[in-house]
Amino acid sequence: MSDDAKRDLKALTISVLGGTGPQGRGLARRFAAAGLTVVIGSRTSERGAEAAAGLVESLGGGAVTGGSNAEAAAAGDIVLVVVPWDGHKELLVELKDALAGKIVVDCVNPLGFDKQGAYALDVEEGSATQQAAAVLTGSTVVGAFHNVSAVLLEDPEVASIDTDVFVLGDEREATDLVQELASVVPGMRGVYGGRRRNAHQVEALTANLISVNRRYKAHAGVRVTDV
Amino acid sequence: MSDDAKRDLKALTISVLGGTGPQGRGLARRFAAAGLTVVIGSRTSERGAEAAAGLVESLGGGAVTGGSNAEAAAAGDIVLVVVPWDGHKELLVELKDALAGKIVVDCVNPLGFDKQGAYALDVEEGSATQQAAAVLTGSTVVGAFHNVSAVLLEDPEVASIDTDVFVLGDEREATDLVQELASVVPGMRGVYGGRRRNAHQVEALTANLISVNRRYKAHAGVRVTDV
Numbered sequence: 269m270s271d272d273a274k275r276d277l278k279a280l281t282i283s284v285l286g287g288t289g290p291q292g293r294g295l296a297r298r299f300a301a302a303g304l305t306v307v308i309g310s311r312t313s314e315r316g317a318e319a320a321a322g323l324v325e326s327l328g329g330g331a332v333t334g335g336s337n338a339e340a341a342a343a344g345d346i347v348l349v350v351v352p353w354d355g356h357k358e359l360l361v362e363l364k365d366a367l368a369g370k371i372v373v374d375c376v377n378p379l380g381f382d383k384q385g386a387y388a389l390d391v392e393e394g395s396a397t398q399q400a401a402a403v404l405t406g407s408t409v410v411g412a413f414h415n416v417s418a419v420l421l422e423d424p425e426v427a428s429i430d431t432d433v434f435v436l437g438d439e440r441e442a443t444d445l446v447q448e449l450a451s452v453v454p455g456m457r458g459v460y461g462g463r464r465r466n467a468h469q470v471e472a473l474t475a476n477l478i479s480v481n482r483r484y485k486a487h488a489g490v491r492v493t494d495v
Numbered sequence: 496m497s498d499d500a501k502r503d504l505k506a507l508t509i510s511v512l513g514g515t516g517p518q519g520r521g522l523a524r525r526f527a528a529a530g531l532t533v534v535i536g537s538r539t540s541e542r543g544a545e546a547a548a549g550l551v552e553s554l555g556g557g558a559v560t561g562g563s564n565a566e567a568a569a570a571g572d573i574v575l576v577v578v579p580w581d582g583h584k585e586l587l588v589e590l591k592d593a594l595a596g597k598i599v600v601d602c603v604n605p606l607g608f609d610k611q612g613a614y615a616l617d618v619e620e621g622s623a624t625q626q627a628a629a630v631l632t633g634s635t636v637v638g639a640f641h642n643v644s645a646v647l648l649e650d651p652e653v654a655s656i657d658t659d660v661f662v663l664g665d666e667r668e669a670t671d672l673v674q675e676l677a678s679v680v681p682g683m684r685g686v687y688g689g690r691r692r693n694a695h696q697v698e699a700l701t702a703n704l705i706s707v708n709r710r711y712k713a714h715a716g717v718r719v720t721d722v
Contacts, residue, residue, distance in 0.1 A: 384690060384692075385689070385690070386693075387692050387693060388693065388695065388696060430720045430721065431720055434703065436703075459707065460706065460707065460710045460711075461703045461706060461707065462612070462702065462703045462705075462706030462707070463611060463612070463706070465611075465614050466613075466614060466615065466699070466702050466703050466706065468615065468696070468699065469615060469695070469696040469697075469699035469700045469702070469703065470696075470700070470703060472693070472695065472696035472699075473696045473697070473700060475689065475693050475696070476661060476663075476688045476689045476693050476696065476697060477719075478689075479687065479688060479689030479690070479693065480686065480687065480688065480689070480719060480722060483687045484687075484721075484722045486721040486722050487721050488719050488720060488721050488722055489719070489720040489721060490717055490718070490719060490720065491717070491718040491719075491720055492704075492707060492715050492716070492717060492718075493657045493658055493715060493716040493717065493718055494657070494711075494713040494714050494715050494716065495707060495711045495713050495715055
């Protein structure tokens with residue numbers, strides 16, 4: 269990432285809705301460790317504040333605060349949605365006005381689980397990202413961070429996250445910025461992965477990576493070659 | 496790959512249905528170059544034989560013959576299906592008896608194209624691989640080789656294909672063997688990617704890689720990290 273882009277991101281607030289789950293907590297940790305201003309959103313203001321305080325303590329500093337998902341949505345310039353699929357649409361409907369004019373990064377994987385492992389759920393709008401775009405008509409919706417291992421993100425011993433992040437969207441300025449956001453994490457790289465209409469398979473690929481993890485006892489990620 | 500596995504594959508015949516298209520031709524080239532016995536199938540016996548002769552000439556040797564898709568299906572122990580999505584089901588229905596008892600590797604990506612690029616098509620059975628399994632009830636159906644660049648496969652100057660191949664299937668012995676088949680190509684590695692029900696997103700990911708190729712002027716592939 270260029271110094272310019274890094275300076276730009278440092279002027280912005282990154283909010284993480286669902287920032288107290290493993291994936292959201294892990295992403296918040298990595299962004300804060302890179303020196304970005306982070307707001308952790310949760311179901312209650314107290315839980316968000318508690319998670320933020322815990323993260324600052326664990327990192328020995330950092331510009332991290334916390335609040336309710338609504339407070340985090342209002343505070344962020346870039347707002348990551350890292351909530352369970354169950355309740356995804358309802359939360360976005362509730363926060364639609366607070367998220368207007370912002371870049372919203374949907375990170376949600378609509379998956380089901382049974383004895384044979386994980387599988388992709390059918391989504392009426394095509395994907396979680398497209399559902400977010402359908403609800404948040406006043407926001408710029410990007411899909412990203414679908415295939416990143418929460419275990420690695422959360423592990424303070426893991427210095428580098430060896431994976432690419434597919435960034436999906438229809439607005440170039442927004443996808444460029446989210447690629448830069450992914451690239452602040454050491455080892456991680458944001459790669460443009462196509463339009464929102466091609467988000468489903470990137471979300472669903474997480475089911476395959478869960479199968480890979482089970483077979484190989486790994487925390488698999490994906491690298492795009494020749495890029 | 497172990498010497499044992501390589502010896503096993505060398506005792507088998509690998510047929511490529513649709514072996515005169517870029518992807519099929521490229522895969523046939525790489526398997527023949529690795530010393531395997533290959534049969535190229537095409538719409539007519541003449542076209543298959545012609546492609547085989549051309550490949551032997553280009554490689555300066557190799558155990559490659561050609562024929563109709565029906566002849567190739569009958570000859571193969573492992574039969575790759577590398578035909579256009581349009582006509583996929585009809586061909587499999589036609590060859591159902593010839594393919595019984597064999598390992599069938601579906602490599603087909605159901606994609607549509609418009610001004611905005613490629614996108615995944617809806618498939619009634621869920622994916623091309625699942626459609627093949629639904630039709631070929633007497634065969635063992637595996638999905639693989641979805642995301643490999645035909646341009647790289649066909650380029651004699653490219654010595655190593657720097658990509659992993661997701662291998663999807665419900666029968667361990669068959670997916671193991673197809674992983675080994677992928678791994679005979681220098682640089683390429685077969686990685687178990689889950690059950691057939693998770694094939695759709697791997698097929699559809701080719702649409703994303705087409706977007707990547709356009710944006711970065713690349714021939715993108717995918718590597719699985721931590722495996």
